[in-house]
Amino acid sequence: MSEAALDSGTQAAIDIDQSRGDFSYPESHKYDAGCGLSPATIDYICDVKEDPDWVREFRHRALETFLAKPMPTLWATKDLENIDFDIIRYYLSDGTKPTRSWDEVPDDIKETFERLGIPEQERAFLAGVEAQYDSEAAYSNVKEELEKDGVIFVNSTEGLKDYEEIFRPWFGKVIPTGDNKFSALNSAVFSGGSFIYVPKGVKVRHPLQAYFRINSENFGQFERTLIICDEGSELTYLEGCTAPKFETSTLHSAVVELVALKDAKLQYITVQNWSANVFNLVTKRGIAHENAEVRWIDCNIGSRLTMKYPGVVMKGRKARGEVISIALANTGQHQDTGAKMIHAADETTSNVVSKSISVGEGRSTYRGQVHIPKHLKGCRNNTECDALLINTGSRTDTYPAITVRGNQHSTQHEASVSQVSEEMLFYLQQRGLSEGEAMSLAVNGFVNDLVREFPMEYSVELKRLIELEMEGSVG
């Protein structure tokens, strides 16, 4: 296992504008809410962030919900009980206003990028960069053409203050505070994250990108992202995460809400490679109105425990929802991912394709929910989930739930578990590849059709990242 690979992300080098600045690495938190969670913590966050009253009330109500809700250990892993909410810092900011440029990247991360061989010109793909250092956005760069088109791309703090009339009607509507314990936690203490509004008919040609990172020990990150695509608009959003390794567990609990109005197309792409001590408990859901499309494309590598089930509520006729996901779980890691497809209008279609790889003693779990309620017509769901087990101690679980009401729908669910065949390895080795290389090749073959769904610059890195993860897994 390569430590460097574990501890680094997929795309830091991609989006760095190398212009000079004096961005220094950690340790000058001007605002720090301290450890633990209480109404006082909430008030502290509100005061520092100068939240409007409605946000303060929202946060306090959410805290009550969070405290009242039990841990979902009835169905989820007991490992959740190891999260000590009292030693987590819920708010931390360097207090600076968002800046316009990047400077340094830590050496170990640079080294990983070197190994990954990420070419500089990949930066050209990027239309705008929203970066987050700890809780507050530390970097923000939106291309002029976006502004010209009226696209709003700011952090969520600015969004709720400066664009309340657009922000507030949708905020917390796709994912209600009480959806689950962690969405409630996020609602209480959120800071950072993006707010994007794409006006009617605007098709954003290049993907927008945010860059998140955790780099303070025991520090939870609670981004809140809200993206609204107005009628007929189109947007692709990229999100990637890296985290250096620390000794105690770190909690990351984001909430992402997507709204695709009539005829809009919204695609949200995530590549995450958390360090192996992170609890990554994320709630992501989109609403697709008439003839709109919401796609989640998700790659989960790393973390101690990831729980993430992107969902689409297909609210308008002919709306479409899709989740495409790749998960790789190595020793000490549990990727508990899946998809939720809620059909709420006629002729809605959803598609879920999930592939997971368990390496060493890693564990991957798929949980799915497909719901087609009564009195709808012509709804379709297709779900495929395939798991690949690499080593004897690898583990995989699949728990879908599909409810169909009525005789005018069709659903299809297929899942399989397999291994890299010994014959294939033998064949590749006979052609001169080492066992490890042969295994990497086979694993890349397994996810190849999904990797193609990612933008090119991501897919190249994904493949290399998988290779790094596979190092030492055989022999």
Place this chain on the structure above:
Amino acid sequence: MSLVITNLHTSIDGNDILKGLSLEVPPGEVHAIMGPNGSGKSTLAKVVAGHEDYEVTGGSVTMDGQNLLDLEIDERSRAGLFLAFQYPMEVPGVTMANFIRAARQARLPEGEEIDAVAYYKELYEKMDQLGIDRRFTSRSVNEGFSGGEKKRNEVLQMMMLEPSYCVMDETDSGLDIDALKVVAGGVNSMRSPERGFLVITHYQRLLDYIEPDHVHVLADGQIVRSGSKELALELEKKGYDFLKEETPVAS
């Protein structure tokens, strides 16, 4: 007394397919319809049988004076119309024997039961005639059948149901020459002064074995030419392109 199609107009999903087709098949005659892909041949077969995807926007279809368009799919069948499918459906879990038996049962008056012994005797005789292995009776309808087996099965059903008019939709497609001879033999054995045939085909080859009394050429939803069996040979030689100079026969 005939199968009479008059000025038939049909559309599917708003697209017009048949545009005023007229045709009369009297009992005792075999009429062949030839035409290029997309001319509306299979549409004609499905519309006459009553497929619900097609909308009849004008014209009429009568069988021995009875308005077929007023009847449901199964009522048309019981009235004496048989469609041999181009692509016979697979019906999982329903055996051949039970399938044909259900079709025969449907033709009996309420309360009357099929004589099982006589039924099987007849079924086996006809299977033997068509060279169908008797074990097929317990296989699911068309499931796992080869192309030739499916077409033989269509002819078997035709023989068992003894219709007044048979519409055969590209029965020759997917058949090798031996299978074609067997299928044609079955059809020929059913030719009689009381029964009319409408044989739809893309190729002249089938008509070497099932000799037609009349040949019609269908193009763009209309009969553009009618003639004797020599017309089929002419088409075979010249291809369908020469039709482009033809003007539709007024109807």
Place this chain on the structure above:
Amino acid sequence: MTATLDRGNVLEREPGPLDGVPDWFNASRQAGWARFQELPMPSRRDEEWRFANLRHLDFEGAQLPDPQSMGEHRGASGLEKRAARIGFFNDEMNEQELNLPEGVICLPLRLALEEHSDLVQEYFMKSEYPLGSAKFAALHQAHVSSGMFIYVPDGVVVEDPIEIFHWLAGDHVITFPHSLIVTGRNARVTVVDYFQSDTSARNAWAIAVNDLVAGPGSQLTYLALQDLCDQARMIQVGNTTVARDATSKSFILNAGAAWARQESRSCLEGENAHSDMLSVSIARDEQEYDQRTFQHHASARSYSDLLYKNTLYDGSRTVFSGLIMVDDGAHQTDAYQTCRNLLMSEAAEASSMPGLEIKADQVKCSHGSTSTMIDEGEIFYLRARGVKPHIARQLVAQGFSVESISRLKNKALEDLVLSFAAREFHRISERVGTR
């Protein structure tokens, strides 16, 4: 003994010890009662009861049958060729016809306890019931006094099936049918349990346990044909253990009852163990069938295959939850699981939860679940042959079930199940046809 004695609500009163049974059995009854008391009623929050309609767990007024009111069972005529035929009327044996090879034990539980106490004790309710109804299995354990013990010794082959008829009758009656079937090395047996009732069985219950122990190299086939009246309810929990080189095949048919829940676990404990789990459910009106399955591969090189097919009419509901678990070290396992739902009405609802938990490698596992409507192309084809629409739908729906039935690979058993299914489909079809 009077009719009213000790018959009051069975959920509230501890059953007393039975006369003439070994001490261990009375102790087991006591332990069952204690466990029943201790376990909570299922709640909506239990994963094992997800999508379940808990409204049906209403035992209000449930009482043991009146032993004085013996009657005839008037169920299915059954098979022409059989090795034995045993009938129970509300758990009291009222018919017995045996034609078994020497050495085969086929006795009502009470007699088996007298004559083969140690043997029964070795197998009696030894396994866990982990799929949600442990509480009801405990209630069964506390009350059971009837049912069959079948033991086929090493090398003995029972060619024809053993048929057991369970007839349920009377308002609010609760019965505890029990089938314990053990096959020795290389033995072979087929057992058919019929669960039927007349319409007097309003709010009546059958809480059944069927435990199957397939010894090394043996073949054990078990069928449960459930055709209770529309007001009765049933819980059936079953454990099957399959030893090395053994083959077990189980089939469940649901055609009756207001609500039936079946929990079936098959545990593959030896190499080359093979388990087929099959089911056909035909749900109509407000009927609900709730099936939970567990294919547990404890041994390497074992094989299991599950195929459940549900056809849903009217406002009926089905729930399927299946789990394949491959233990650490159970390598080179093949495990398959398929649930297919055919929805015949707008108000019908099917839920599927096909699950996998794999902790070994070199395994081939897959599951699939589909919910579909009837194929209109097939209907068109049948109608084009003159078959009336309701008959066409009946044939296609029945044909949908055949895939599972045909895996019994035994003509007599297939015909038996088909006759039940065909009758049910016909009944539904005629009802729809006359509308």
